Amino acid sequence: MTDTHSHIFLPEFDQDREAVLDRASQMGVNRIFMPNVDSSTAESLLAAAVAYPGRCFPMMGLHPTSVGKDFEKELRIADKYLSDYTFYGIGEVGIDLYWDKTWQEQQEEAFRIQLEWAHARNLPVIIHVRNSYEETMRILRDAALPGLKGIFHCFTGTLSQAHEVTGMGFHLGIGGVATFKNGGLDQLLPHVDPKWIVLETDSPYLAPVPHRGKRNEPSYLPLIASRVADLLSTSPLHISELSTLNSKLLFGV
Numbered sequence: 001m002t003d004t005h006s007h008i009f010l011p012e013f014d015q016d017r018e019a020v021l022d023r024a025s026q027m028g029v030n031r032i033f034m035p036n037v038d039s040s041t042a043e044s045l046l047a048a049a050v051a052y053p054g055r056c057f058p059m060m061g062l063h064p065t066s067v068g069k070d071f072e073k074e075l076r077i078a079d080k081y082l083s084d085y086t087f088y089g090i091g092e093v094g095i096d097l098y099w100d101k102t103w104q105e106q107q108e109e110a111f112r113i114q115l116e117w118a119h120a121r122n123l124p125v126i127i128h129v130r131n132s133y134e135e136t137m138r139i140l141r142d143a144a145l146p147g148l149k150g151i152f153h154c155f156t157g158t159l160s161q162a163h164e165v166t167g168m169g170f171h172l173g174i175g176g177v178a179t180f181k182n183g184g185l186d187q188l189l190p191h192v193d194p195k196w197i198v199l200e201t202d203s204p205y206l207a208p209v210p211h212r213g214k215r216n217e218p219s220y221l222p223l224i225a226s227r228v229a230d231l232l233s234t235s236p237l238h239i240s241e242l243s244t245l246n247s248k249l250l251f252g253v
Helices: 017-026 042-051 071-084 104-121 133-143 159-167 218-231 236-251
Strands: 031-035 056-059 090-096 125-130 150-153 170-174 197-199
Touching: 017 218, 031 042, 031 236, 042 056, 042 071, 056 090, 071 104, 090 104, 090 133, 090 150, 104 125, 104 133, 125 133, 159 170, 197 218, 197 236, 218 236
Parallel strands: 031 056, 090 125, 125 150, 150 170, 170 197
Antiparallel strands: none
């Protein structure tokens, strides 16, 4: 199985990272894609990739909630990392207007720049969208970057939005919200072509039921696969295999 979005490199896992990855392997989760946050997390991201080659795949980017007055410096640092190391995607990038709109203009500019990075390097982009769907789509349309691909991380939009996103060639990252009683994904997943679905945990955040509210980890991915399988009237094994195939086609590894 493939977890397309886990922050396994964050301090929340410093005390038991090895055990967490062992549990993931025992549950069949043997591929983990790791989106960066900002310059403060880049070294721990790379350390995890070096420690677990072939299991933990690093991606580089500047998270929208880390965008502030020094965002241009942050982008220069991320760009330098991209030049010096191998990464499998650009992320986590995007627009987050849930907590604060103070830096919206800067978030949008950082998003545009990082979309161009992804296009120039032919890498998938991992897009964070929170209270910002229209803004995100406007920037994607205006950018008009042919062949751009990626994942709308933690997708929780409407069916029409899902069709719009997949129509542009982007995958839907489906995580713990799929297991929530009022998550809303039961209304749209049965109507989405499964070739656009990839599974993710977003660990240590958004743990699925019955672990909701606790630290999330990649070993919980089968719980998400099981729920998605129920919604699509198929088997967890089929969904797991399909998601992994989709991720291989997307990331090229």
